Amino acid sequence: MALRNILIHPDPRLKKVATPVASVTDDLRRLADDMLETMYHAPGIGLAAPQVGVMDRVLVMDCVKDEGARPDPMVLINPKVLWTSEARNVYEEGCLSIPEQYAEVERPAEVEVEWMELDGKTRREKFDALWATCVQHEMDHLDGKLFIDYLRPLKRQMITRKMQKLKREMARG
Ligand code: K1U
Numbered sequence: 001m002a003l004r005n006i007l008i009h010p011d012p013r014l015k016k017v018a019t020p021v022a023s024v025t026d027d028l029r030r031l032a033d034d035m036l037e038t039m040y041h042a043p044g045i046g047l048a049a050p051q052v053g054v055m056d057r058v059l060v061m062d063c064v065k066d067e068g069a070r071p072d073p074m075v076l077i078n079p080k081v082l083w084t085s086e087a088r089n090v091y092e093e094g095c096l097s098i099p100e101q102y103a104e105v106e107r108p109a110e111v112e113v114e115w116m117e118l119d120g121k122t123r124r125e126k127f128d129a130l131w132a133t134c135v136q137h138e139m140d141h142l143d144g145k146l147f148i149d150y151l152r153p154l155k156r157q158m159i160t161r162k163m164q165k166l167k168r169e170m171a172r173g
């Protein structure tokens with residue numbers, strides 16, 4: 001397992017639509033392991049492959065936040081939304097590609113998702129609460145969408161400028 005570098009917005013790779021995965025290979029298993037390690041290390045509750053520069057439709061998440069609780073790592077390959085609830089939920093979202101910026105985003109409170117597992121089997125599950133918010137946030141990454149795309153243009157621009165400054169500072173070392 002290895003830590004992967006997380007891309008910081010703005011980056012053209014974070015705006016691209018990722019490609020469906022054709023089959024589970026050793027490379028894909030390694031990617032999923034690395035993504036989970038990178039997510040836990042950050043720390044975060046989710047991570048999508050484009051955030052580490054890989055344009056495959058793969059995401060990982062674990063929304064178990066309580067200390068001492070058993071982790072519940074999930075790997076979703078080619079996830080598809082089958083159903084969304086009418087009821088909506090507002091959550092203050094963050095993003096590992098937009099560090100230290102948070103904003104309220106409204107999304108369906110529940111979603112049913114179908115995906116392929118690492119053993120090649122298809123799985124379907126209904127998510128609610130933070131899991132529902134997280135899976136929608138991560139699936140947006142697979143379609144080149146960031147949580148700031150839901151915000152007013154002025155707020156989005158302000159955050160983007162902060163990130164451009166951060167990237168300049170990081171490049172200087
Ligand atoms: O996709 C990402 O960049 C990961 C992101 C996922 C997410 C957060 C909040 C709402 C929806 C999706 C994060 O994990 S940001 C970090 C974070 O939320 C967190 C970090 C440590 C403990 C608990 C949460």
Ligand code: ZN
Pocket residue numbers: 094095096097137141
């Ligand atoms: Zn994100």
